[in-house]
């Protein structure tokens with residue numbers, strides 16, 4: 374009983390705070406000068422574009438990626454004079470992520486924002502032909518990677534004060550189902566649900582940490598070559614590598630640039646939105662899905 378009384382006080386305090394913020398108009402929750410920001414999957418695509426934009430806003434950066442050479446490429450793309458730390462970490466490895474958080478705390482003393490961006494698509498094919506190693510790989514990076522980020526950095530944010538920002542990269546594929554990438558679709562739906570639960574829990578304990586779901590549509594990145602970072606045990610023959618790369622590259626061919634996508638995310642943070650979409654043209658499909666749920670139809 375005592376626990377639930379404390380909780381409801383926390384909720385009341387947060388809701389009061391939220392009303393006060395609302396009455397001031399929407400305040401940006403985007404990181405700004407001197408913010409300490411962690412970006413996972415920072416070596417390529419969206420992560421790299423975000424790192425550059427955040428550096429231009431004066432942030433200090435912890436760049437996390439499984440691939441050393443990509444980290445070096447992102448570091449080289451940053452404006453001169455930006456303070457940054459490069460950490461070669463597999464986000465699916467909970468111990469490595471905890472050590473990563475300690476390294477960031479040791480270097481910067483705190484964390485203001487965490488962008489859980491690292492992700493892989495995995496194989497393209499029929500759901501019943503997906504292998505268990507592929508499931509473990511894609512869920513390990515896309516879902517457990519996000520949870521590892523939260524488990525490692527949120528306690529630090531809570532210890533250092535109640536504000537903070539967690540941006541979890543889902544996808545349009547987390548809000549509507551896309552065929553032939555069933556593991557990816559499952560992982561991204563899970564990221565959306567996980568993020569919503571996380572936000573509710575932070576409110577329940579009286580924290581002002583904001584959780585944002587980033588759901589890009591097609592963005593022209595190297596994600597079609599993601600099999601390159603697959604762990605040992607995920608066996609793909611040359612034909613599977615080729616067909617998956619071709620199918621993904623084809624589906625992204627009209628995509629927007631990573632910089633445009635990252636700018637749309639920052640604009641959503643400036644408006645304190647919880648859901649950041651890059652392609653509003655997918656909204657009718659999301660409404661249609663809800664309509665089907667209501668009607669119980671097919």
Ligand SMILES: NC(=O)c1ccc[n+]([C@@H]2O[C@H](COP(=O)([O-])OP(=O)(O)OC[C@H]3O[C@@H](n4cnc5c(N)ncnc54)[C@H](O)[C@@H]3O)[C@@H](O)[C@H]2O)c1
Pocket residue numbers: 413414415416417418419420437438439440443462463464465490491492493494514542543544545588589590591592593594595596597599602625628
């Ligand atoms: N490109 C798109 O069209 C698109 C659309 C929707 C969502 N997304 C999401 O955006 C995020 C970024 O993807 P991207 O398109 O920039 O892809 P990308 O392949 O260009 O970049 C992903 C980065 O993540 C890193 N990475 C992979 N596995 C990792 C691991 N286990 N630990 C740490 N780092 C790891 C890679 O080395 C790479 O640098 C992903 O979560 C992806 O699902 C992308």
